[in-house]
Amino acid sequence: MAGSSQHAQWSSRWAFLMAAVGSAVGLGNIWKFPYVAGQGGGGAFVLVYLICAFMIGAPCLIAELSLGRRGQMSPVNSMTKIASEEGRSKAWSLLGWSGIVGAFIIISFYSLVGGWVLAYIGKAAMGFTGWTAATSESTFNSFIAEPFEPIVYHFLFMAITVGIVARGVQGGLEKAVEVLMPALFIILILLVVYSGVTGNFDAAIKFLFEPNFHKLTVNNILSAMGLAFFSLSLAMGSMMTYGSYLPKSVNIPRSAFIITASDSMVALLAGLAIFPIVFGYPGLEASKGPGLVFVTLPIAFGQMPGGTIVGPLFFALLGVAAITSSISLLEPAVSYMEERMGWNRIKTTATMGFAAFALGIFSSLGQEGNVLANVHIFGLSIMDLKDYIASNILMPIGAMFMMIFVGWFVSRKAMMEELAIQDKSFRVWYFLVRYVCPIAIAVIFANIIYATITG
Numbered sequence: 343m344a345g346s347s348q349h350a351q352w353s354s355r356w357a358f359l360m361a362a363v364g365s366a367v368g369l370g371n372i373w374k375f376p377y378v379a380g381q382g383g384g385g386a387f388v389l390v391y392l393i394c395a396f397m398i399g400a401p402c403l404i405a406e407l408s409l410g411r412r413g414q415m416s417p418v419n420s421m422t423k424i425a426s427e428e429g430r431s432k433a434w435s436l437l438g439w440s441g442i443v444g445a446f447i448i449i450s451f452y453s454l455v456g457g458w459v460l461a462y463i464g465k466a467a468m469g470f471t472g473w474t475a476a477t478s479e480s481t482f483n484s485f486i487a488e489p490f491e492p493i494v495y496h497f498l499f500m501a502i503t504v505g506i507v508a509r510g511v512q513g514g515l516e517k518a519v520e521v522l523m524p525a526l527f528i529i530l531i532l533l534v535v536y537s538g539v540t541g542n543f544d545a546a547i548k549f550l551f552e553p554n555f556h557k558l559t560v561n562n563i564l565s566a567m568g569l570a571f572f573s574l575s576l577a578m579g580s581m582m583t584y585g586s587y588l589p590k591s592v593n594i595p596r597s598a599f600i601i602t603a604s605d606s607m608v609a610l611l612a613g614l615a616i617f618p619i620v621f622g623y624p625g626l627e628a629s630k631g632p633g634l635v636f637v638t639l640p641i642a643f644g645q646m647p648g649g650t651i652v653g654p655l656f657f658a659l660l661g662v663a664a665i666t667s668s669i670s671l672l673e674p675a676v677s678y679m680e681e682r683m684g685w686n687r688i689k690t691t692a693t694m695g696f697a698a699f700a701l702g703i704f705s706s707l708g709q710e711g712n713v714l715a716n717v718h719i720f721g722l723s724i725m726d727l728k729d730y731i732a733s734n735i736l737m738p739i740g741a742m743f744m745m746i747f748v749g750w751f752v753s754r755k756a757m758m759e760e761l762a763i764q765d766k767s768f769r770v771w772y773f774l775v776r777y778v779c780p781i782a783i784a785v786i787f788a789n790i791i792y793a794t795i796t797g
C-alpha cells in the first residue's frame with residue numbers, strides 16, 4: 343500500500359467545489375430526475391426527493407467528504423486506515439468496496455446514456471425542425487433499438503472519460519468544470535423560460551409541486567431517496583475520493599451545502615424545462631421513462647428561433663456535465679488499483695474503463711426493440727436492474743453504514759476536528775447522522791421488505 347503522498351490535491355477551494363458540483367450535477371439531474379419523478383407521479387415524489395437530499399443526503403455528504411480527507415487514500419484504504427486508527431474492525435473497508443462496485447455498475451450504463459447525449463449533439467445540429475411528439479418519439483426509439491450505433495457512442499463517451507481520468511485530477515478535470523458548468527446552468531434557465539412560454543407551464547408546476555400523497559408508495563419513497571443519493575454522488579466512493587484530495591483549509595459543511603443546493607436546483611430546472619413540453623404537446627407522457635429528455639427537448643429546439651444553435655449547445659453541455667460525473671465514477675476504482683497494484687495511471691484507467699464499457703454493452707442491447715430486449719430480470723430491463731441495484735440498494739445501505747460508522751465508531755473529537763464548525767451546528771449534524779438518517783433509511787427498507795413479503 344502506498345502512502346498518501348502519491349495522490350494529488352485540488353489547487354484551490356473553488357477547484358474542489360467545481361469538481362464536486364461537476365460530479366453531482368450530471369445525467370442524474372437532467373436525464374434521470376425528470377423521468378423518475380414522472381414515473382413517481384410528481385408532487386409528493388419531488389417533495390420526498392428534496393427532503394432526502396437536504397436531510398439525509400447533505401449530512402451524509404459531509405460524512406463522506408470528511409472520511410476521505412481523514413483517510414487520504416482510495417475509499418477501501420481510507421476506510422481501513424480510519425477503522426484501525428479508531429480501533430475498529432477492518433471489515434469497515436467493505437464500505438469502500440461496495441462503493442467501488444456500485445460506481446463500476448453505474449458507469450457501465452451511465453456511459454451508454456452519455457453516448458446517447460453525444461449522438462444527440464449531431465442530431466440537434468442537423469435540426470429538429472418540424473418535429474412533432476411522434477417524430478421525436480420514433481427517432482429516439484429506433485436509435486436505441488439499433489444494435490451497433492449506440493455502442494459506438496458509448497465507446498466514445500467512455501474513451502473521453504478514460505482520457506481525462508488518465509491525465510489526473512488537476513490536469514484534466516479542473517479545467518473542464520470551471521467554465522462549462524456555469525454555461526450549462528445558463529442554458530437551462532433559457533430553456534425553462536422558452537418551454538415555460540410555449541408549453542404548458544401551469545400544468546408543469548402543478549405536476550411537480552402539488553403534493554399528491556395518494557400516489558406515494560413505499561417503492562416511490564425508496565426511489566426518491568435513491569435518486570437523491572444518485573444525484574449527489576453519494577456512497578459510491580466518488581465523494582470520498584474527492585475528499586481525499588481536499589486541503590485541510592476547506593470548510594466541508596459549507597461546501598456540502600453548496601453542492602446539495604446547486605444539485606437540487608439543476609434537477610428542478612430540468613424538470614421545469616421538460617414538463618411544460620410534456621403537458622403542452624399531445625402524445626407525450628410524464629411517465630415515459632428513460633427517453634423523456636431525448637423526446638421532449640428536441641420538440642422545443644425544433645420550434646425555437648436559433649434552435650439549431652441552442653440545441654447542439656445544450657446537448658454538448660449536458661455531455662460535459664455527464665463527463666464530469668463519469669470521471670468521478672471511474673476515479674475511486676483507479677485510485678484503489680494504483681495503490682493496490684502499483685500500476686500506472688494510464689494502464690489502470692484504460693483497463694477499468696474498458697471493463698465498464700464491456701459491461702455497458704448489455705445495457706444497450708437490452709433497450710426496447712434491441713436484441714436483448716426480452717431479457718428481464720425481476721421484471722426489469724438490464725439497465726433498470728443495474729440502476730436498481732446501485733441506486734436503490736447499494737447507495738442507501740452504503741450511506742446508512744457510512745453514517746453509522748461516522749456517528750458511532752469514529753470518535754466525536756475526530757469529527758469535530760475535521761468539520762471545524764460551531765458547536766451548535768455540529769450537534770445538529772451529529773444528531774442527524776447518529777439517529778435520524780440511519781433510522782429513516784432502515785424504516786424505508788423495513789417497509790419495502792414487509793411489502794415484498796406480504797405481496
Ligand code: PHE
Nearest residue numbers: 366368369370572573575667
Ligand atoms: N451524481 C451523478 C449525476 O447526477 C452521478 C454519480 C453517481 C456520480 C454516483 C458519481 C457517483 O449524474
